[in-house]
Amino acid sequence: MKVTGLLFTAVLLGGTNAAKTITRTVKVYETKVENIQCGTIPSSSLDVWSDESTSTEQLLTRVSATLPSYDLNPAEAISYGSFSENPTVALVTPITTGGTTLVLVGSVDNSGLSATISSSSDGAKLPTTQSNPMYTSSLPSSSLSVTIDINTLTEDVTISESSFVASFTDDPDPTNLPVYTLDDDDNSSDYSDFETETATGVSSIQTYPVSSSVGSDGYYNASSAASSASSVASRRHGNLVTESSSSSAVSTSLDAAATTKTSTINLFNAVATTSPAKMFKSGKLAVSVARGVKNYDVPYQTNKFYTNLMLDDQDDSVWTYPYAFFYSKTYKGLAISYRTKSEWYFDSSTTPPSYFYGPIDVASIAFSASSFTSSNIRIGVNDMYQLSANAKLYEHGKSTEYIEVPLVEGMGFATAIYHGSLKPVLTTGVYFSKLISVTSKSVPSGVLKYEATLNDNSKWLIYVTVPDKYKTSSFNLKLSGNSKIVGNKAISGLIIQIAVEPSSKLQVYYDEAAGMYPVSAAVSGTFVTSTDIATWKITYTTKGKSSSGKTMLFALIHHVNSMASVTKSAATGITLYSVSKGALYGFLANELVMQENLKTVSKIGFLPWSSSMTKSLSYTSAQLKKIAKAANSELSVDIPTAANTDSTYYAGKILDKYAYILLVLETIVKDKALTKSTLAEMKKAFAVFTKNKQYYPLMYETKFKGVTSTASTTSGDSGADFGSSYYNDHHFHYGYFVHAAAAVGYVDARLGGTWAKDNKDWVNALIRDVANPSSKDTYFPVSRMFDWYQGHSWAAGLFTSGDGRNEESSSEDYNFAYGMKLWGSVTGDKSMENRGNLMLAIMKRSFNEYFLYWDNNSVEPKSYIPNKVSGILYENKIAYSTFFGTNTEYIHGIHMLPITPVSSLIRGWKYTKQEWKEKLASIIKKLTGGYAGILRLNQALFDPSSSYSFFSSSSFSSDDLDDGQSLTWALAFSAGLMNST
Known part of the structure; x- marks a missing residue:
């Protein structure tokens, strides 16, 4: 029967x-x-x-x-x-x-x-x-x-990401909602113009043919031609999203477009202001700051340009752009250094050169005082913020009399303020050949102007601002031999400012800025939903006065190419150069204002995306079967056990690997049962970390105020877990956790869960550690890793470095911002979400100028461009290498991994194709191991068909996958782009 x-x-x-x-x-x-x-x-x-x-x-x-x-x-x-x-x-x-x-x-x-x-x-x-x-x-x-019963996967799937529909609870009348199409802004030559794109309005919520469809970030907003009695409404951070359930297919669309109802979002709202002590045990690092380094009640910064002044002997250089500074007992003060491009040193053993750097510890001019000796001079550092610090030079035992030197990124002058009875002295390691007094109508009263010529033929402007209660004529500078310039008397409050001399016609701008100097800088910004425009600015707090009411500031090329007209109009035409970031451009201003269009980046979500996509994301049944087969194989491990390694970095990578598989199961394969079971495993895996039961638990470190690994405090090795205990690489490590949490929270919410809410504080603590946006949050420094002036993060923590801070992996840098943006979306933190979008937009510019080298790159030295990537970028050096080897695949792959939907935004298909043709095509066929998988998935950004063929081949070996990479995601990513391009 x-x-x-x-x-x-x-x-x-x-x-x-x-x-x-x-x-x-x-x-x-x-x-x-x-x-x-x-x-x-x-x-x-x-x-x-x-x-x-x-x-x-x-x-x-x-x-x-x-x-x-x-x-x-x-x-x-x-x-x-x-x-x-x-x-x-x-x-x-x-x-x-x-x-x-x-x-x-x-x-x-x-x-x-x-x-x-x-x-x-x-x-x-x-x-x-x-x-x-x-x-x-x-x-x-x-x-x-x-x-997964792959025999049920008999139909092709189309996932829509070119049309967007949403209705909002704060505006129940869903009219005039914009419809967007994806655009491609890949060419770095286009960066000079920032576009304002106007959305096309529609009269009402549109319906689309019934099909299996998901938005580009994996959000379902269902709308079908026939209403369904079983429709279920769900809230996602304030927006009403409806989904029609059916045994056949569902039409869905992405809530990615802004409503026509304008709102302005503060991009720098605090994530939280609560103590992280309830989630982490407290501890303190054994590392000591140098004597005289104090920040009082403000959290110490650990990864900023001035870190060298906080540690050890405090004598390594720091770079403020365009100048470098270093503390020197030889020159009895704080030395200023600026070396021209002709003095940079290039590796001559290879073509292209494998590195280049600028000379260090060359004292062009140093601030000193007549009473300072090599034995009695001391340096202190205080008022340390995200873009500035304040150095003080004083005689041992006489700290009330000091030279104050503000160090602020982008400052146009090297400025010293003399306090007490210190008689000014300027020393040099290059030797002075001439000092002349300069008379100029544009120099305001109370200011003296000098021109100093050094033996290397460089010329420097020296401005002296005498306090109002003194006559200007009462003070003067004179040359004393060839190694010193001395002041004739001590005047408390005297200001000396120094700058490399420009052409005579441009000196007027320095004249008009003389007397005013920045002491700190703050970052702020807003996002206007109706225009998709984010406006952000670096506002400098200044002291002193100038005839223009402005100071001199320098901006990098990625600032200039996104600069608002209000700042562009303040351009002076003065240009100086940095070693690793090219030209700096002078502006007579007190703030730098930039704008970014966030329309495209806002649409990038959880699902595969490429700037070259011309069709909706789709998969054939044969591809779905391969993806399902891969998932069946890769989910055969105990995820909590696999993720609990002795490295926070690798633990995050493994968690995120399975988070991507979870997303594929939910949004592409759509296997509900396996999605639920995998979600349960991911929750268990995360619980190991949220309960601090992992191999090396995290702690709240109370000295520098941050969430760190206990690997070093347990082992005694400062380099354990890549130095993460000492604040190395936190954005690399925590970026994987944050993205994985966003994926779990997203899938869980779609299934009616509250995991994101329940674990919000723990995930937010990682974000606050790396990227706290507000000084109102006193438990973490503001923006520990990301340098808003540089346009990217610095990875090096509490370690000194002769060439300054460094960054080895551009891709893991933007991976953090990508994860943060998604976590903000999942938790309803619009400020966080759009701040992440802004960071990604900025990094698209900065990485394509300083790290990823298009053939037409005019920022970095021409001879270095054929390397196609920077390798390790320092403040004073670029080295075509990694910290773990010099293989070509390492150097390029570390700037690729992980390959995610946001990879194409940053890398773009045009650049990726150039890099492949010029550096990778010759090695790829013989390449095996994890970097083979990384390079091959990166290939999908410009040639998804070849990428998919590699991963779908019957001869494919899982040995060719990185620890954080799954075959499931590789197939889903490459196939999706292949079908959609």
Whole structure:
């Protein structure tokens, strides 16, 4: 007798082996079963579990409670022997009918699901082979069987990301909603013009043909031609999103477009102001700051340009752009250094050169005093903020008399303010050849102007501002031999300012700025939803006065190319140069104002995206089957165990690897049961970290105020876990956790959960550590890693470096901002979400000027451009290398990984194609190992077909995957771009 329509789910049973068994509810299958007289088991009825303490009797009791219509007799216990080690078993369901316990063992062949029936009170032996088994995989250590029935994946899937529909709870009348199409802004030559793009309004919410469709960030906003009685409304951070459920297909669209109702968002709202001590144990690093370094109640910065002045002997250089400064007992003060391009040193052993750098510790001119000696001089540092610090030079035991030297990124003068009875002295390591007094109509009263010529033929302007209560004529500077310029008297409050001399016609701008100087700088910004425009600015706090009411500031090229007209109009034409970031441009201003259009970056979400996409994201059934097969294989591990490594970095990568698989299951494969079970595993994995049970727990470090690894405090090795205990690489490490949390929170919310809300404080603590936007949050420094002046983060923490701060991985830098943007979206923090978008827009500019070298790059030295990437970028050096090797794939791959939807925004298909052709095509065929997978997935940005062929090949080896990379995501990413380009 045949009974059709039997549906059942998997239950893993066991007696003594139950401790090794991890239960997963998998997809429901429809089949024909021979010689069994029973009804249909509802698809949602069976969801049982087992653990270490579960006996077979208890397990069967649970099954019985789940299926009360069947007489499951616990007394007739079934022993499954070595079930946990059997990787061939796909489905097992116990059913008792008429007092006989039956075991259904499912296998798939061309005719569907067949059943093997055993009847025994002593035990049922499972088959060891199957005909065309479903794709399952088990590990002896975890005995985990995961199954997607790929035979159900028979239809192609289209995921819409070119049309967007949304309705909003704060404006129930959904009219005039904009419709956007994706644009491509890949060419770095286009950066000079920032566009304001106008949205096209529509009269009402539109409906689209019924199809399987998801927005580009994975958000479902369903709208179908026929209304559904089973539609479910759900809230996502203030917006009402509806989804029509149907047994066939659903039309969905992305809530990515802003409403026409204008709102202005403050981009720098505090993430939180609560203590992180409730989530992390407190501890203190053993590292000491140098004597005289004090920040009082303000959290210490750990990764800023002035870190060298905080540590050890304080004698390594710091760079404010355009000048470098270093503390020197030889020159008895704080030396200013500026070296021209002709003095830079290039590696001559290779073509192109493998590195270049500028000379260091060359004292052009140093601020000193007549009473200072090499033995009595001291330096202190205070008022340390995100873009500034204040250095003080004083004689030992006389700290009330000092020279104050503000150090602010972008400051146009080197400025010293003399306090007390210190008689000014300027020293040099290059030697003075001439000092003349300069008379100029544009120099205001109370200011003296000099021109100093050095033996290297460089010329410097020196301005002296005499306090109002003194006559200007009462003070003068004179040359004393060839190594000193001395003042004739001590005047408390005297200001000396120094700058490299420009052409005579441009000196007027320095004249008009003389007397005023910046002491600190703050970053602020807003985002206007109706225009997609973010306006951000660096506002300098100044002291003193000038005839123009302005000071001199220098901006980098990525500032200039996004600069608002209010700042552009203040351009002076003065140009100086930095070693690693090219030209700096002078502005007579007190703030730098920039603007970015966030329309494109705002649309990038969880799903594969490329700037070259011309069609909706879509997948064929054959591709879906390959993706499902890969997921079945890769989910055969115990995720919590796999992620709990002795490295925060690798733990984050592994968590994020499975977070991407989770996203693929939910949004592309759409396997609800496996999505739920994988989500449950991800929650367990995260719980290890949120409860601080990982190998090296995190702590709230109270000395410098941050969340750090305990690897160094436990091992005594400052370099443990890549130096993360000492604040190295936090954006690299935590970026993986933040993105993984965003993915888990997103999927969980779609299934009705509250995981993101429940774990918000923990994830936010990581974000606050790396990228606290507000001084109102006193538990962390403001913007520890990201330097808003430089346009990217500095990775180096509490370690000195002769060439300044460094950054090795541009891609892991923007990966943090990408994760933060998504977490802000998931949790409803609009300020965070759009701040992440702004950071990405800025990094698109900065990385394509300083790290990723287009053939037409005019910022970096021409001879270095053929390297195509920077390698490690320092403030005073660029080295085509990594900290772990000099292989070509390492140097390029570290600027690629991880490959995500935002990769194309930064790297673009045009640049990626250039890099591939010129540097990678010659090595790729012989390349194996994790970097092979990284380079091949990066290839999808310009040649997704070849990328997909590599990952879908029958000869593909999982050895060619990076620790943080999954075949599931590689297939989904490359196939999606291949079909959509």
